Amino acid sequence: MEKLLEEFIYHLAVERGLSENTLVSYRADLAKFISFCAKAGLKSVEQAGRDTVMAYLFQLQLDGRSTATISRHLASIRAFYRFAVGEGILPADPSSDLETPKPAQKLPRVLSVEEVDLLMGQPGSGEPAGLRDKAMLELLYATGMRVSELVSLNLEHVNLENGFVRCLGKGSRERIIPVGDVAVRWLKEYLERARYKLSKPGRTDALFVNQHGRRLTRxxxxxxxxxxxxxxxxxxxxxxxxxxxSFATHLLENGADLRSVQEMLGHADISTTQIYTHLTRNRLRDVYNRTHPRA
Known part of the structure; x- marks a missing residue:
């Protein structure tokens, strides 16, 4: 195996022209695999089949290696076996049908309801900019819009009488999102008392403007x-x-159905929205552990 490894590294360097750092990485990954095979009593690459590769990947997982690291090791092993097949040493690649481990899905950070209240209470309503900021924060939390959608809103996109906002999401998909009473009240305050002080009439159609009267940026x-x-x-x-x-998580925690949350967020695929169900399950587990006498 060691001899074949050196031939493989030479092939990568000469035939494929890979950098020294990449060669070092391949060598290190495959040296660990070969060491694993040796400890298992295997003496040649022919003896190391699919089960051996699976056992090695499982061992990496037990060792606490990240999904990205395990995927890199599997890629190195596959390249090694493809070379062995190409050289006529093996009839087939035993690693070809193994799936690359999926990276762990990172759960988004959310605020508690108390933290949202605390954040919303910071902008002052005595100045035009403070009223604008209050209206923006309330609208963002009330609708779950992306920030790019928020700053792209024009005056005609907001219907305060009926309590909804119309926005264009990814792929120019238009959606209508309901707006709660609190956000509606602060939007009215902003439009009546602040916006005209920040922007001269007719200068821009942007709903939210900066101190210079231009559309606020992300x-x-x-x-x-x-x-x-x-x-x-x-x-x-x-x-x-x-x-x-936070918008999506708090809706689901209070009984909203996943399809409605998907529609309000503008997700094309419901699987994207399902990540928030992991958050609500984690919260339920925390509540259970804190409150059940035998948890």
Missing amino acids: QGFWKIIKKYARKAKIKKVITPHTLRH
């Missing part, structure tokens, strides 16, 4: 939400997407 909103998170002394890392995640 970067501008990022700075705004970070400022209020610091003022609220919330220790979690908050991004503009945090309120979108």
Whole structure:
């Protein structure tokens, strides 16, 4: 096996022209696999079949290796076996039908209802910018819109009488999202008392404008939400997407069905929305562990 490994590395260097760092990585990965095979009593590459590769990948998992690391090892082994098949040493690649491990899905960070209330209470309503910020935060949490959708809103996209907002999502897909009474009230306050002070009439159709009277940008909103998170002394890392995640999670925790949440978020595939069910299950488990006398 060691001899075949050196031939493989030479092939990668000469025939494929891979960099020294890549060669080092291949050599290290395959040296570990060969060592595993040797400890299992295997003396040649012909003896190391599909079960051997599976056992090795399982051992990496037991050792606490990340999904990305295990996937890289499998890619190295596959390349090694393809070379062996190409050289006529093996009739077939025993690793060809093995699936690459899927990376662990990261759960989004969300705020508790108490933290949302704390964040919403930071903007002052005495100044035009404070009213604007309050209206933006309330609307974002009320609808779960993406920040790009929020800052793209024009005046005609908001119907405060009927309580809904119309926005264009990914792929120019239009959707109608209901807006709650609290957000509607603050939007009315902003439009009646603040927006005309920030933007001269007819200058822009943008719903939310900056201090110069132009459409607020995503970067501008990022700075705004970070400022209020610091003022609220919330220790979690908050991004503009945090309120979108919180919107979906809080709806599901309070009994909303997944299809409705999918439609409001503008997800094309419901599997994207299902990540929030993991969050609600985790919360239920935490509640159970804290409250059940025999948990």
